[in-house]
Amino acid sequence: MGESESARSVRAAGLYFFASVAETMRRAGASNDWLSADRVGQAARQAVAAWAMAADGDDTALAAIAEPDAAHWLMHPVRKPWQVAPGPRVTRIEIRGLEADPEPARVRVAFQFAGRRHYEDPVQARGDADGVTVFIGMLDLELAGSGSCRISSGHVQTLDDFLGYVFTSRRETTEEYRQRTSSSPRPRALVPGHRFRLRASFAEHDEKFGSSAEIEVVRQAAPDRDEAVRLVWPAVEAETSRALGEGDWRPSLNSLEVVELRDEPRRD
Numbered sequence: 633m634g635e636s637e638s639a640r641s642v643r644a645a646g647l648y649f650f651a652s653v654a655e656t657m658r659r660a661g662a663s664n665d666w667l668s669a670d671r672v673g674q675a676a677r678q679a680v681a682a683w684a685m686a687a688d689g690d691d692t693a694l695a696a697i698a699e700p701d702a703a704h705w706l707m708h709p710v711r712k713p714w715q716v717a718p719g720p721r722v723t724r725i726e727i728r729g730l731e732a733d734p735e736p737a738r739v740r741v742a743f744q745f746a747g748r749r750h751y752e753d754p755v756q757a758r759g760d761a762d763g764v765t766v767f768i769g770m771l772d773l774e775l776a777g778s779g780s781c782r783i784s785s786g787h788v789q790t791l792d793d794f795l796g797y798v799f800t801s802r803r804e805t806t807e808e809y810r811q812r813t814s815s816s817p818r819p820r821a822l823v824p825g826h827r828f829r830l831r832a833s834f835a836e837h838d839e840k841f842g843s844s845a846e847i848e849v850v851r852q853a854a855p856d857r858d859e860a861v862r863l864v865w866p867a868v869e870a871e872t873s874r875a876l877g878e879g880d881w882r883p884s885l886n887s888l889e890v891v892e893l894r895d896e897p898r899r900d
Contacts, residue, residue, distance in 0.1 A: 638684035641721045645680075645743070647673050653730045660732040666777050667732055675781040676725055676741045679771050683786075687747075688718045698783035706769070706786045713751055716767065716788060720747035736776040738784075743769045744791070766791040791857075797885035799857045802892070804829075809894045825850040827893040830864045833886040836872055842886070845871045848893070860890050 649657075649669060660667045682693035683706050694703050707715060722745040729740030745767050769788040775781055792798045804812075828849050835842040845867035849855070855863060872881045 635681075636685050636688040636690070638688050638718075638720050638722070639681040641723075641745075642677055642681040642684055642725070642743075645677075645722045645725050647676070647725045647727075649673075649727045650729070653727050656730045656732050664732060664737075664777070666775070666779065667730070667737060671779075672727060672730070672739060672775065673725075675773060675775055676727060676739065676743075676771075678781060679741065679773055679783050680722060680725060680743045680769070682783075683769065683771075684720060684722060684745075687716050687720050694783075697781055699785070702772075702783045702786045706771075706783075706788060709788055712789075713753060714749040717748040717750035720745045720767070736774040736780075736782070739773040739775055741771040741773060743771070745769065768794040795885075798887045799860070799889075800887075801854050801856075801860075801890040804891050804893050808891075812893075825852050826854075827895070828854055829891045829893055830855070830860055830888070831891070832864045832868055832888045834868050834872075834883045835886060836876065836881050836883045838882070839876055841872070841876060843871050843875060854890050854892060857888070860888055861885070864888065 653672075654669075657667055657669060657672070665671075679697065682697055685691070686694040686703070686707060691703070691707070694706070698706070709715070722743055724744040726742045726744075727739060728742050729738075731738040746764055747767060748764060767788055768791050769786065771786040772784045773781055774784050828851060829846060830849065831844060831846045833842070833844045845864060847864055847867050849863060868883055868885075869881075872883050873879075
């Protein structure tokens with residue numbers, strides 16, 4: 633079986649090194665050229681490509697470089713009734729950690745990909761209306777001076793589970809529009825940009841306090857997850873301080889929703 637489309641996406645994915653990893657490579661580079669960015673990056677892409685091919689149905693490469701338990705959990709998410717369906721598209725690979733002193737060296741890799749969930753239970757499959765989902769995979773690699781690469785552990789989970797909050801982005805429904813404007817939907821007005829409502833549900837767990845914060849922004853396109861967090865976070869902090877007073881509070885998100893609002897008709 634040749635290289636799958638999913639494996640080819642690994643070669644096109646962006647590769648990023650955490651600052652601490654880059655510093656470790658700089659210090660170790662003089663004596664360990666096999667811990668260079670090129671060698672470590674190549675090993676990370678090899679490992680992620682092996683997983684991607686396994687997701688597409690050919691686990692030969694993964695079985696050759698992964699411990700049996702690691703291969704199992706990469707294909708069977710912990711305590712989940714689903715597996716990653718064939719056809720994942722890897723979009724980002726991060727080298728998050730590097731321990732250069734042991735032999736073999738240890739590398740911590742994270743990779744982000746878009747895909748779908750496959751359920752064995754048809755009832756659960758019908759209940760999963762999420763469609764394309766963003767996931768995070770984690771790999772622990774062992775790299776030896778000989779050039780060998782071994783996956784010692786790994787797992788995959790949705791990005792929502794990884795970050796600890798649910799993110800959704802959608803368009804305002806007709807009924808929501810009616811409730812908001814007390815009128816029926818009309819054609820969109822020609823205005824510069826589109827209006828988006830960002831609503832965050834959050835909690836300050838030390839104080840057992842929970843609340844929500846909401847803002848509206850005008851933009852040409854919906855903000856993605858990271859930008860939505862940056863936009864709404866000042867409102868989250870302001871609401872926390874309003875309720876609890878000034879302090880070193882550490883609120884965390886429970887959910888974040890971006891809704892594109894239907895335009896109200898112009899009044900000439």
